[in-house]
Amino acid sequence: MSNQDSSFSEFKSKSGLKRISSALCYSLAGLKTAWTHEHAFRQELMVAIPGFIVALLVPVSPVEKLLLIGVLVLVLITELINSSIEAIVDRVSLERHPLSKNAKDLGSAAVLLAVLLAMATWAVILLPLLIGRI
Template sequence: MDSQKKDPLYKSFGYAFEGIGTCIKKERNMKIHCVAAILVVIAGVILKISSLEWCICLTLFGLIMALELVNTAVEAVVDLVTEERKPLAKIAKDTAAGAVLIAAIMAAIAGIIIFLPKGLTFLGL
């Protein structure tokens, strides 16, 4: 058995929420993701998207925001390890950012598929 005493579960959740809050405060892209999520929720309510469409949107919010948190963590660790420009550090940072970008592009495409027809109908087009 582990000889170190572990923090209670509520402290673990506290650390996780602190990490999320730090990322929202310090990372421009996380702020953009949060604003986009709010706008999607507003559009979803106005356009009355289905339960399945809500599940898709919520899953995509979670994926993108989770990837942004991981990207932030990778960048912080790389910066902690070295201040020099190193090829491996660049690969770590760029690929983590690329993961967020791929998820965001796919989410945008899913958003177009879900919202464009409903928006056109809402506008009477």
């Protein structure tokens, strides 16, 4: 099948270095869009950046540092996916519809679970350090 086949998107990726270059540009554009238009993403990033610094400075194992940073990145990833879902729903229709509400609520629930996982991970790793100092 050729790329001209109507079952393939004309926007589908290219091959080789051009694909990698294009993917990087699209990803950076997505991050810029999230920063510019998504309040929740900005708020979560403003929590994550100091969290990254704390995670690097706290006296825990490299694996624990990775977990502390990883769950913060997971929150950001989940927020980006949630924002994508919201954008698609709004693109289809701004009319209120139960399925649109479900899609947005499910995306929000995914972010909530990622945040709760991040909080639990930070508590499990850092509370023993804090209790040991008391």
